[in-house]
Amino acid sequence: MDNQMSFIEKQFPVSKVSKESYKERKANNGQTLTGLGKWWGRKPLILVRAAILGCLMPCSDNPKADMDIFLKILSMDNDGLIDRKQKSLSAKELYEIAQGNKHFRQFLNEWFEVDGAKVKIRNGQDKNDIEMRLFKTLGYDDKLKYCVRPEQLETLRKDSWNAINHHLGTSAKSLNELVEQLSMQRYGRLITVGDCFSGGGSIPFEAARIGAKAYGSDLNPIAGLLTWANIHILGSNDDEVIEMKSFQEKIFNSVNAEMSKLGIEHNENGDRALSYLYCVEAKCPECGIKVPLAPSWLIGKGTKTVAILSKNGNRYDISIKMAASSKEMQIASEGTITSKGLVCPNCSMTTPISILRGDRVDQNSNTVSGLRQWEKSDFDFLEDDIYNERLYAIKYETKDGQRYYRAPNERDLANELNVKQIVSENIVSWQEQGLVPSMAIESGYNTDQVIRERGWTHWNHLFNARQLLIGKTLLSAVEKEKNTKNKVVGLLGINKCVDWNSKLCIWNAGIGNEKLQNTFTTQALNTLFNYGCRSSAAIDTTWFYAINQNQTYKNSLVEITDARDVNTISDFWITDPPYADAVNYHELSEYFLAWDKRLLQEIFPQWYTDSKRILAVKGDNHFSHTMIDIYSNLTNHMPDDGMQVVMFTHSDPAVWAQLALIMWKSGLRVTAAWNIATETESGGLKDGNYVKGTVLLVLRKQTGDDMAFLDEINADIRAEVRRQIASMLELENKEEPNFTDPDFVLAAYAASLKVLTSYKTIEDLDLDYELNLAINNPAQSSIVKIIEAAKKIAYDCVIPLEFESYLWKDLSNAEKFYIKGLESEKHGNYQISTYQEFARGFNIGGYGQMMASEKANTARLKTPVEMAGRTISEVPDFENSLLRTVFMGIYTGIKEDENPSRALGYIKNELPNYWDKRDMIKQLLSFIKDTKDIDNMTPHWEQSATMADLLHSLVTNDSI
Structure with a gap:
């Protein structure tokens, strides 16, 4: 075996890893980590697994055999897919497959009985045998429909382990043993896999799950919490999981009992409220009438429930009707607020929102909102504010499980007043005790929206009185717990509840879907004119969440620290850095941090409880220098024969040039790049001209001091591009292509970077000047031109x-x-x-x-x-x-x-x-x-x- 080069530096099963990543993403809530809490942009676990194993597995002089073994390890070979097959195919599906395959058409009458549209297997035929023979003929995509994900397969078959061990010189019977043995072969110790941008924790979790020692760090405490939970909560044993589930039950029951005792969620018939619907109100500047605002008055398409406005003096009454007629449904679909502004049902005039809010322009040409800025202890609009808020519908459940909507009556309004009274009397002391948020909302790209559009200045303003009361009651109950893991389970539950119960929760009126959506359906803090609120009885679907048990390597380390200050040595750094147009994690995570401060401090006393905005990597002028500092630090904290994989999602040659220069200046050289399709429609991307791939850039330390002239290396780049593409074409499977044209283009980019970054210096190239050009004037950058030229060579080769x-x-x-x-x-x-x-x-x-x-x-x-x-x-x-x-x-x-x-x-x-x-x-x-x-x-x-x-x-x- 050639220990100098890793499998991922020579080849990678791009197509199959893409398909498996897509399948994992499509699982939505069925994904292993998403149940623990919200994070914006976790990488698929199968992609992480493939990257780590690709770095660890050495190359032999037989590339085809290497690929076969790699696919076996990942259970992506034919045997692996058979073992992962869990769903059965119906007789009709089998008939259609046989009918479409010229080799099996001859067996149609022998195997199947067809009666019109009905198909069944003939008596005496073995369905399992037929199914297996036909399953083997399917393409990879079709096979995946009937298979569990690789992570859900408990172990590989004996034949697979025999082949893997024979090829790699190991004696493993599990993935963990294989990781340990390959680590010992290569480094004489178990490898450490590090990620200094751990975010939702995919990389440290997967490293710990396949038996490596994981190091995860992030600047953000919420990311740290999720990463710690991935390894320690999901890695719990059976007894611990039973105890954690019992703890969840105990807290829910105690909160439910406390709310019932207050009598604020039951009506005069003893029915329990599940959901409350609120809307904003404002005076029409044209006619002076007070208008309830909502983009639609549809409450439920399945139950045909609508809100109906009727004028009563200078305001509107709102009645609720179930089993409405199609005409009433049509009328209700027209709201009183549109993209153009308030549409008054009385005078039919439209008032733009900016006029309604009284926005003005200051001497610096900045727009200043005319709304009152809320005080720290506020939780409701004041009577003379531009906006007010009212409860207009409640969804109730009877003791025998029947559900219905109604407009609030006197009893409901008295309950509402009671809740506000409780919060009003206690909010100052609750804030002092850290039981409800008291953090100010710092100005930022995302956070300015709620300040500008509602006058909300503190995080507690994003929650109404009911939501604050439920959150406080949960937090008080969790706080009493002594067991660390239970406390973390409770904190994650609180975060899920506040994500699904705020003034930013859309009410979804869809058929079979009449319920609230969560706050972060998008990567923003979007204010709403009408929203839904859960009662304490309805938080069960968010408070209780799946603890997907997995064995993890517990001797792993999770820290919260600036990536520039990381001082742990990792053999492989696998990172998914924030990029120039990234999500503002530091701003959005403050939504959760405002609730978590007190418990975080108790559970992890060595952690800070600040988002450290000032230190966050941002897409501004300092971005490239921050990244150079970070990656230089990682390079200094890896062995000379260590590796890095950087994940990013761009296909613009100028961005590639920037990234290459950043890595080059950080003391790294490119050895390969692969393009994996990881995004799904649910990831917020539409089909069309959107980046749907994740590029894996594979890097090693620069070890030489070679110097070259730019004109000398152009020939080397041309040769390297052609060599790289030829080797990919040689490995291509004509029946199931592994690479697409963008993969060959990326391979050309990588080949050009491989040659460039192999030199310590290029005589006629000033790297600082080039980096500045790549950012500000890409057309003039020599590196951008080199990468563009490599693309043209690639297209000539493909x-x-x-x-x-x-x-x-x-x-x-x-x-x-x-x-x-x-x-x-x-x-x-x-x-x-x-x-x-x-x-x-x-x-x-x-x-x-x-x-x-x-x-x-x-x-x-x-x-x-x-x-x-x-x-x-x-x-x-x-x-x-x-x-x-x-x-x-x-x-x-x-x-x-x-x-x-x-x-x-x-x-x-x-x-x-x-x-x-x-x-x-x-x-x-x-x-x-x-x-x-x-x-x-x-x-x-x-x-x-x-x-x-x-x-x-x-x-x-x-x-x-």
Whole structure:
């Protein structure tokens, strides 16, 4: 084994790790860590596992065998997928698979009985045997639908361990043993995996779970809490988990009993409230009437519940109606607040929000809100404030479980007054004791919104009286606990409850979904004109959460500290740093910190309870220098043969150049890069031109003092790009491709950075000056130009599988652009960003004339019929190309009675050197005719592809 190079530096199962990451993300609340609490942007655990094992596993001189073994370790090989298969396939699904597979169609009558739409397995046939034979024929994506995630498979089969141990020289029977043995082989000790931006804790948790020693640190105490909990709460034994669940039950029951005793959640019939709906009110400046504000008055689409406004003097009464008519539902869907402002139901005038709030512009041209700034102990609007708030609906549950909505009556309003009285009398002492928030809201990108839009100046202002009372009662009960783990379980429960019970919680009126959403449905603090509030009886769904038990390496360390001050040595640093346009974690986490201060101090006396905003990595002018300080520190705290993996989500060459220069100046050199698709729709990303991948940049320490001149290394970069892509193509699986075009482009970026960063200095390059250029004027940066050039080389190397390489070289850039675009469509990719990338890679401008559509997810090229005889003037290289002549031939043949002879006649007439070009014409026609057999292409390509097929036969059989 060559211990100098790790598996991840040579190859990586990009496609399979992407698919597994996507499956994990789609599990939403079924993910292992998300149940413990909110964090913005955890990386998939399978991605972390693959990265750590990829760094640990050495390369042999047999790359194919290395890949097979790596997939076995991750249970991503065929045997692993069979062992992970948990869901059964129905007889109908099996029938459809057999019907679609030419090798199994012969068994349809033998295996299945079909009666109309009903399908069943014939008597005497073994369903399990049929199912396994057919399951093995499925593609990776289809197999995954029936499989548990790799982390949910308890152990690999004996045959897999035999193969792994034989290849790696180990004797492991579990992943933990394998990690330990590979660690000893390589370092003579168990490896430490570190992450100084631990956030939601994916990296330290996964490291500890697979048996490595984990080090996790973060500047933020909430991140520290989650990371500690991942390792110690989820890593608890059976008895501890039973005790923690019993503790959750005890606290919930005690809070529930206390609220019941106060009598503030029951009505005159003894029914218990579950949800309260509140709305903001404001006077219409035009007519002076007080208007309740909501974007919609729909309360429940399933129960057909609506709020109905009726004028009563200078204000509106609000009645609640269940089983409303479709007309009433339609009326209720129109609210009194729109994006344009308050829409008065009395005078029909619209008042912009800024006018309503009385906003003005100060002498520095800053907008100043006209709202009253709330005092520290406030929890409600005052009578003469611009905004007021009112309770307009309550969802009740009867003793026998029936649920209904009603408008608040006198008893409900008396309960409401009682709650406000309790909070009013106690809030100052509660704040002094740390039982409800008292922290001021610091000005910031996200936090300015609540100050500007409501006048809220302290974190307690984001919670109404009921929410403050429930939060305080929970905190008081948890505080009495002595057991550290129980206390942490309680603190995480409080955080979940306050996320799901604040004035920023949207009421969802959807069918089967009439309930509150959480505060952080987005990465922002969005104020609402109407919101939902839970009663103490309804916090059960957030207070009780899954403790997904996992064995973890407990001798792991979690700290809260500035990444520049980390002083723990890690063999592998795996980091997902905040980037230039990152989420403002430091601001958003203060929402939780305002509640957690007291308990955090008691549980972790050595920790601070401040978000340390001033030290947070921000996307400002200091960003690159902060990052250099951090990564220089990590480089100093790793052994000479240690490794780093930096995860980031950008595909802009200028950003790559910045990152490369940061790493270079930190004493690191790039050895590889891989692009993993990790984002799902639920991650807040839409399809289209959005970054959906996470780049893994693999780095080692710079150990040499080599120096070079810029013009000397250009040849080295070209050679390295070609070598890198050739090695990836060699490993490519034609049936289940592992790499896409963006992967090859990223490999080219990495190859160029690998050459650049292998030198200590480049004689005619000032790194500080280059970094400044890459940030402020990328077009002038030598490094950006080098990376752009590498991309062009990559596109020259990535030849469609159906194309002869000697013919590909003779195509113009415009023809290559079209063919690569068509290849992408064959694979079902209709994203405009793909064409934009190809246009940059092949240096094509004005390609719009070649496109049938340029919309985000329906982008596609024109077919020969759609191009017809129009001139493609903006792309002369295409207009004058052989491909365009072939297209005109196809179009001519179709137009003239579907006659392929007319098509061939046109081409021969246009090309005096037809015989010299015959091989290329056959190649182009062959590439086009295949489109008729691809489902997603048939609708628009069938006519052109059929003519191309006929024309291909004529050209093939044409003789002099």
